[in-house]
Amino acid sequence: MPNLPLKLLIIEDEALVAMLIEDALALHGHHVIGIADTVASAIAMADAEPPDLVLCDVKLADGDSGLTAAQLLAHRGIPCVFLSGNCPERGGHPLVIGCIAKPFRAGSLGSAVRAAHIVAQGGWPEHPPATLRLYREGR
Template sequence: MRTLIVEDEMLLALQLEHEVESSGYRVIGLASDESEAIALVEREQPEFAFVDIHLRDGPTGIDIGRYLASRGIPFVFVSGNLKRIPADFAGALGAIEKPYSANGLQNALLYLRAVLSGEDLPPPPSSLTIFQ
């Protein structure tokens, strides 16, 4: 699956990229602010995204989430402060709270793969907050 990572902390972005690629997903790009994210969406047409809320240009992750949702691209927020997610979830499938463990992220990726492929869903892992 073609995956976009929107994260302004480079070490976290690279760690997430490694974990995502280890799970068989293809990372099509890393963005650290809103303009980079939108340019990558337009150019690379991702099928899924991980989006931090607070980026290099401020709390623009919510706007990026709304943009992804308007394009029909599923995503999850990855944030150290899940309280900043709006009541309508900005169209996100869920959220992964930082700091996360490699095992927790792998479990979340397995669950998300099931969601996106239409498989029967196991219970969501504790590392992933699901929005209904």
């Protein structure tokens, strides 16, 4: 499977962190379709242009929860991976793939995103990166 660029949505309420994530993903050839900081804005962006994968912080602006955002997006068929300093123990939906812990290294973010996308497509990465904690076991 070729490493085609993915359309990604970032859900992050800290603007500087969101820009760092976007820059790191662009270095790996991906296209960020938007940055949301609340559940409502994330859903609106995903409905307007469905992403291949969503990277979602757990704590969002206005007291919103990334757990809620991930569940709502997963129910729409959009896979999510948490990118958080507070990784949840489980995803609660098969399309909530796993968690990349903050702080992250820009160089490792691309392989973690690619591995999460492979899992979302029903596959399993040959060598899952240590930076990505997957919520289900490999085959």
